[in-house]
Amino acid sequence: MGGEKKKIVAVLPKGGPAAKNPKYLNCVENGLGLREWLESLGHTYITTADKEPPDSELDKNLPDTNIVITTPFHPAYMTRERIMKAPKLELILTAGVGSDHIDLHAAADKGITVAEVTGSNVESVAEDEVMRMLILVINNQWDVPAVAGKAYDIKGKTVGTVGGGRISHHVMKRLEPWDVKRLYYDRHQKADRFDKMGVEWEKDLNSFLSKCDIVTINVPLTDSTRQAPKLLVFNSNLYTAYPTCERDEEVLPRRGMFNKETIGKMKRGAYLINNARGAIVDQDAVVEALKSGQLGGYAGDVWPQQPAPPNHPWRHMPNHAMTPHVSGTTLDAQERYSKGVREMLEAWFEHKPFKEDYYIVREGELAPQYR
Amino acid sequence: MGGEKKKIVAVLPKGGPAAKNPKYLNCVENGLGLREWLESLGHTYITTADKEPPDSELDKNLPDTNIVITTPFHPAYMTRERIMKAPKLELILTAGVGSDHIDLHAAADKGITVAEVTGSNVESVAEDEVMRMLILVINNQWDVPAVAGKAYDIKGKTVGTVGGGRISHHVMKRLEPWDVKRLYYDRHQKADRFDKMGVEWEKDLNSFLSKCDIVTINVPLTDSTRQAPKLLVFNSNLYTAYPTCERDEEVLPRRGMFNKETIGKMKRGAYLINNARGAIVDQDAVVEALKSGQLGGYAGDVWPQQPAPPNHPWRHMPNHAMTPHVSGTTLDAQERYSKGVREMLEAWFEHKPFKEDYYIVREGELAPQYR
Numbered sequence: 001m002g003g004e005k006k007k008i009v010a011v012l013p014k015g016g017p018a019a020k021n022p023k024y025l026n027c028v029e030n031g032l033g034l035r036e037w038l039e040s041l042g043h044t045y046i047t048t049a050d051k052e053p054p055d056s057e058l059d060k061n062l063p064d065t066n067i068v069i070t071t072p073f074h075p076a077y078m079t080r081e082r083i084m085k086a087p088k089l090e091l092i093l094t095a096g097v098g099s100d101h102i103d104l105h106a107a108a109d110k111g112i113t114v115a116e117v118t119g120s121n122v123e124s125v126a127e128d129e130v131m132r133m134l135i136l137v138i139n140n141q142w143d144v145p146a147v148a149g150k151a152y153d154i155k156g157k158t159v160g161t162v163g164g165g166r167i168s169h170h171v172m173k174r175l176e177p178w179d180v181k182r183l184y185y186d187r188h189q190k191a192d193r194f195d196k197m198g199v200e201w202e203k204d205l206n207s208f209l210s211k212c213d214i215v216t217i218n219v220p221l222t223d224s225t226r227q228a229p230k231l232l233v234f235n236s237n238l239y240t241a242y243p244t245c246e247r248d249e250e251v252l253p254r255r256g257m258f259n260k261e262t263i264g265k266m267k268r269g270a271y272l273i274n275n276a277r278g279a280i281v282d283q284d285a286v287v288e289a290l291k292s293g294q295l296g297g298y299a300g301d302v303w304p305q306q307p308a309p310p311n312h313p314w315r316h317m318p319n320h321a322m323t324p325h326v327s328g329t330t331l332d333a334q335e336r337y338s339k340g341v342r343e344m345l346e347a348w349f350e351h352k353p354f355k356e357d358y359y360i361v362r363e364g365e366l367a368p369q370y371r
Numbered sequence: 372m373g374g375e376k377k378k379i380v381a382v383l384p385k386g387g388p389a390a391k392n393p394k395y396l397n398c399v400e401n402g403l404g405l406r407e408w409l410e411s412l413g414h415t416y417i418t419t420a421d422k423e424p425p426d427s428e429l430d431k432n433l434p435d436t437n438i439v440i441t442t443p444f445h446p447a448y449m450t451r452e453r454i455m456k457a458p459k460l461e462l463i464l465t466a467g468v469g470s471d472h473i474d475l476h477a478a479a480d481k482g483i484t485v486a487e488v489t490g491s492n493v494e495s496v497a498e499d500e501v502m503r504m505l506i507l508v509i510n511n512q513w514d515v516p517a518v519a520g521k522a523y524d525i526k527g528k529t530v531g532t533v534g535g536g537r538i539s540h541h542v543m544k545r546l547e548p549w550d551v552k553r554l555y556y557d558r559h560q561k562a563d564r565f566d567k568m569g570v571e572w573e574k575d576l577n578s579f580l581s582k583c584d585i586v587t588i589n590v591p592l593t594d595s596t597r598q599a600p601k602l603l604v605f606n607s608n609l610y611t612a613y614p615t616c617e618r619d620e621e622v623l624p625r626r627g628m629f630n631k632e633t634i635g636k637m638k639r640g641a642y643l644i645n646n647a648r649g650a651i652v653d654q655d656a657v658v659e660a661l662k663s664g665q666l667g668g669y670a671g672d673v674w675p676q677q678p679a680p681p682n683h684p685w686r687h688m689p690n691h692a693m694t695p696h697v698s699g700t701t702l703d704a705q706e707r708y709s710k711g712v713r714e715m716l717e718a719w720f721e722h723k724p725f726k727e728d729y730y731i732v733r734e735g736e737l738a739p740q741y742r
Contacts, residue, residue, distance in 0.1 A: 018520025027516060073515065123526050127549075131505035138499055144695055146443065148397060149389025153703040155494050178498075225424050324515055332524040 005045045005347060007088075009061050010034075010095075011076035014049045015047035023331045025338040026071060026311035032338040034345070041349070051076040062086040067348070069341060072098045073307055073325050075289050080106035093344055097121045097339045097362045100277060104370055107361045114361035117233060117340030119166065121328030125275050126170030127217050128327035131298035133159065136216070136255060136271040136323050139297075150296075155179045160202070160212035162257075163219035164190040167275075172199045183208060209265040214273065216259065221277035223371050225257040252353055260285040269296040275327045280306040287317045295319070301327040374720060378415045378459075380432050380490045381405070381440035381466075382447035385420045394702045396709040397442060403466055403709040405716070412720070422447040433457040438719070440712060443469045444696050446677055449661040451477035464715055466708045468492045470731045471592035471648055474739055478546060485732035486725050488711030490537060492699030496646050498543030499698035500587050503670035504530065506692050507642040508585070510668075521667075526550045531583035533572070533628075535589035538646075541586060543570045554579060580636040585644065589631065590739050592648035596628040631656040640667040646698045649675040658688045666690070672698040 008077055015027025025033045031047040050057040051074070058068075058076055062085045071074045071094065078092055078241040083106045092102055094116035102215045107114050107245035139151045157180050161168040164186030172182050172194060182199040184190075185208040204206035209215065219225050258272065266272070274281055283304055289295040299321035300314065306325055308315065314322050344354050360367045384473050386398025402418040409416040421428040421447070428446055429439075429619045433456045442465065449463055454477045463473055510522045528551050532539040535557030543553050544565035544567060553570040555561075556579040560572045573579035580586065590596050629643070629652035632658045637643070643666055645652055654675055660666040670692035671685065677696055679686065685693055715725050731738045 013515055015520065018516035021520055024516070084693045098572070123550075124524050127505060127525055128509055131502060131509055134498060134502035134505070138502055138698070138701065142695055144697055145395070145398060147697045148444075148700045148702070148705070149386065149392055149395045149703040151697060153495050153701050154498055155693055155703070172549050177547050179494075199416035227719040323518075324513055326515055326518045326522060327509070330509065330522040330524050331528070332519075337483045 005044070006066040006349075007060060007061070007064055008038060008046070008067040008069065008345075009065050010045070010047045011051050011058055011074065012047055012049060012069075012071060013074040014101065021331075023335070025193075025334040026073065026095065026329055029062065032069070033343055034342055038345070042269075044352065046168050053079075053082070054195070056196070058082075059085070062089070064088055067091045067093065067220070067345070069093045069095055069357055070101060071095045071169045071329075073306075073329050075101035078102040078107075081333045083107060083110055084111065091115075091348055093284055093341055094360070095341045096333075097337075098220060098277065099370075100279075101187065102360075104366050108364045108366055112361065113190070113359070115344055115358040116360055117337040117344075118355075118357045120337035120340050121333050122166045122170055123252045124330045124333040125167050126174060127329045128301065129167070129171050129218075129273055129275050130174050130360050132275070132301075132321055133214050133216070133271070136273070136297040136299050136319075154214075155211040158179070158211055159214045160185060160208055162205075162208075162215060162217045163276075164188065164193065168216075168218040169193050171218070173197065179366045183211060205262065209262065212270060213267060214271045215266060216273040217276045219257070219276055219280065220369050221279055225277075225280045237316065245253075252365055255285070258282065258285070260288070263294060264290045266294070268294055271295070271297045271299070274300040274302060276302060278302045278306075283313065287313050290317050290319050301325055376413045376415070377437040377720075378432070378435055379409060379417070379438040379440065379716075380429060381416070381418045381434050382422050382429055382445065383418055383420060383440075383442060383466075384445040392702075394706065396705040397444065397466065397700055403440070403705075403712055405483075405709070405713055408713070409716070420445065424450075424453070429453075430456070433460070435459055437715070438462045438464065440464045440466055440470060442466045442700075443472065444677070444700050446472035449473040454478060454481055461484075462719055464712055464714045465731070467704075469591060469648065470741075471650075473731075475732050477736050477739060479735045482731065482735055484730070484734075486715055486729040487731055488708040489726075489728045490558060491708035491711050492704050493537045493541050495701045495704040496538050496699045497545060499672065500538070500542050500644055500646050501545050503644045503672075503692055504585050504587070504642070507644070507668040507670050507690075525585075528552070528584040529554065529582055530585045530587070531588065533576075533579075533588045535559065536565065536589055539587075539589040540564050542589070544568065545620075554582060562698065563739065564629055576633065577636045579632065581638065583641060584638060585642045586587075586637060588651055589646040590628070590646045590647055592650055593741050596648075596651045600676075603728045625636075626656075627651050627653045629653065629656070634660045634665060637665070641663055642666070642668045642670070643742075645669070645671040645673060647673060649677075652657070654684065658684050661688050661690050668692065672696055695730070 012028050015029045018024050019027050026048050030045045035045050048057040053059055066088050080103045089112055093116045097116050099114055099116050137152050137154045139147050141147055157191055159180045160183040160184050161171055162183055183202050184194050184199050185202045185205055204296035263285055286298050297319040301323045302325050383399050386400045389395050390398050390400035399418045399420050406416050419428040424430055437459050453475045460483055463485045468487050470485055470487050507524045508523050510518050512518055530551045531554040532542055533556050535555055553572050555565050555570050556576055600677045634656055655667050668690040672694045673696050718725055
């Protein structure tokens with residue numbers, strides 16, 4: 001029971017009445033189920049939903065905090081500025097998957113370790129994506145001709161996933177008996193993961209987009225998905241000018257991997273699903289494409305900024321199926337990622353390494369997907 | 372081009388703006404795509420949405436109509452009374468699947484043939500049911516704690532289907548790679564259709580219900596599903612007192628296959644999905660079970676009476692995912708059932724038989740599922 005006593009701050013949403021369910025771990029009240037254990041070890045554990053700079057409870061605690069725990073669902077943006085204000089910060093854990101709300105370069109510069117519970121959300125998000133496909137294609141609402149006038153079967157359609165990762169794999173696996181043509185776009189062929197189960201590789205994004213009736217995005221938000229490659233070439237300063245963790249307002253001048261041009265390469269009336277990150281798509285291009293009919297529908301669980309402001313255009317655009325970042329945080333997923341966070345904290349306290357694929361920043365080096 | 376000239380009345384919903392899409396066949400305006408062809412043969416073809424007795428356009432036309440075409444989506448209830456008013460009626464076709472809106476005994480008594488486009492809706496409805504499962508389990512809405520506090524993965528759950536028919540088969544087939552336990556309830560084992568792909572047979576309804584986290588109903592509305600078996604035994608007069616085609620009001624004294632007792636045999640908080648027919652479940656028992664938490668959610672596409680009146684309690688009960696009978700009428704399904712109707716009319720005009728499994732009433736005999 002000896003060892004250094006740590007100050008740990010977890011930024012989580014308020015649970016309210018839902019917190020009465022002890023399985024609802026991802027909230028201030030239930031604190032990922034870690035409080036009793038952390039306090040029994042003599043550590044200080046603060047859970048808060050208050051995360052907006054400059055005077056939030058998170059900000060006030062930064063000067064003497066050792067470990068920050070955040071989530072992609074109610075993200076505390078760990079900017080370079082905040083990291084600089086936290087001289088004792090040694091570890092940032094993401095309860096969940098995707099550490100794009102953290103300035104990884106700043107963390108690397110300061111020797112801070114960043115890790116996440118890789119895999120904890122995979123099946124939840126994959127299930128959610130198939131649900132969104134079905135909602136968009138089947139188009140259920142209360143006006144029968146309005147529904148049946150543009151409702152389809154998914155059978156016989158071409159469904160493509162962007163990115164050759166685990167979620168893409170789980171989505172494609174679930175669609176195996178649905179009688180759809182399945183494609184994946186990735187720079188690299190991943191024959192074992194996809195081709196073997198009949199999912200065809202497309203290495204050219206434009207060719208891929210021109211074939212799909214439904215496109216689902218499953219890549220992380222990185223410098224290359226956040227920013228259009230063309231802009232990168234046009235002005236390479238932009239690349240470094242924007243750290244990974246920037247907020248929506250600052251991102252707007254850039255276009256995202258799905259911008260007017262890429263959406264224009266899709267079949268007219270095709271559906272786009274994005275459970276990955278809001279900033280991968282150009283916000284205005286999506287609204288425009290839905291209005292013109294270039295997109296038949298857009299189902300997104302993620303937003304450029306979270307929580308999304310009440311006047312965010314994605315709340316009011318036609319043919320959307322938007323939700324406020326809940327995929328990947330089912331009770332089943334909460335159990336998995338809370339367990340993963342505890343496992344990493346245990347290892348940290350005992351100076352042991354994490355599971356290899358949990359690391360996002362380690363000893364000044366970014367994980368390959370973020371390089 | 373010779374042969375008898377027929378008067379054919381099709382009762383379809385009004386399409387409105389959706390009718391501009393020529394693929395939207397299931398509406399008054401586009402008349403299942405049959406008008407040009409029928410009129411070129413010299414037949415009279417009337418399409419109307421006006422179906423409420425006693426003075427509807429349907430009723431006015433009954434005295435000299437030879438063929439009535441109806442759908443389950445905007446059902447014209449072909450009661451004994453109406454059939455008696457139509458001395459020239461020889462054929463009633465259901466554009467779609469499910470002929471429970473027709474008094475089959477009355478049709479049989481009068482030697483009228485009844486047929487439907489068996490199989491035309493199977494894949495559409497199966498897709499829709501999996502969507503409903505995911506919507507109920509994942510529970511997407513706008514309040515994050517309200518969602519994440521009772522959202523689950525479908526992975527690891529037990530999903531059961533009631534009835535060993537085609538839709539059950541397609542639902543279970545689609546769930547094969549979803550890592551769920553799959554059960555089917557039917558009086559008869561159908562090993563080739565289910566057991567072979569790992570779906571386990573349950574021959575006892577109560578035992579089946581006690582094991583399922585999600586139950587989906589896929590049986591036709593017949594005298595035995597409409598009426599609780601106990602009541603049948605208790606008073607066998609009830610069985611014959613209610614012809615198959617009765618309206619909601621008249622059905623209310625009976626309880627349906629899913630009544631307070633059967634719902635009470637389900638796991639607490641389980642989900643119930645009903646894309647089959649509204650009258651298979653007891654309307655009030657569902658509302659009560661949702662309020663008490665016995666049911667975690669109810670997703671239905673079908674109603675005891677269609678269109679459902681604005682004050683129908685199913686529109687306002689908690690944790691529902693109701694829609695107004697649109698599953699089975701996607702544009703892809705419309706193409707299939709309109710084609711099936713034309714195929715049957717062509718055969719009828721040429722005095723040739725239909726495909727065997729299209730017949731519901733033939734030469735005074737009801738198809739086995741309605742006996």
